Amino acid sequence: MVERLGEKESKEDVEEVAETIFKDVLGHRSGYAVGMGHMVIPDPSPLMKKSRAFIRLSKENQRNKSDAEMYKSKLDAMMTDIEALKKNFSEHEKIGALS
Structure with a gap:
């Protein structure tokens, strides 16, 4: 996971990868991303x-x-x-x- 974060250069890319890592590691519940502190719409x-x-x-x-x-x-x-x-x-x- 850290390798994926290191590959990105721009701030948007880093934020996108960080959100993906949060989803992969912590998972998500319906309507809420665990640890993200805000509502998300599931894919x-x-x-x-x-x-x-x-x-x-x-x-x-x-x-x-x-x-x-x-x-x-x-x-x-x-x-x-x-x-x-x-x-x-x-x-x-x-x-x-x-x-």
């Missing part, structure tokens, strides 16, 4: 991966993720526009106050 079984419901939910999940990313980018663009409007309004008020 689906091969039979479950072939299930129509699983495939449908997986596709729906991907669609929802892409929709969420799209809406997040739209929100970011709107927030940028609002900041620009605030700046323009502030400048307009300053000009009006000087007149």
Whole structure:
């Protein structure tokens, strides 16, 4: 196990290997990784991966993720526009106050 940890160079790789080692050594219970201190979602079984419901939910999940990313980018663009409007309004008020 330690050899596997020594083979990795980046921090993400080390964390991934550390989680794998925790699972291998300590095991896991449904919904909880022993010793990790946080909830985990167990990997689906091969039979479950072939299930129509699983495939449908997986596709729906991907669609929802892409929709969420799209809406997040739209929100970011709107927030940028609002900041620009605030700046323009502030400048307009300053000009009006000087007149």
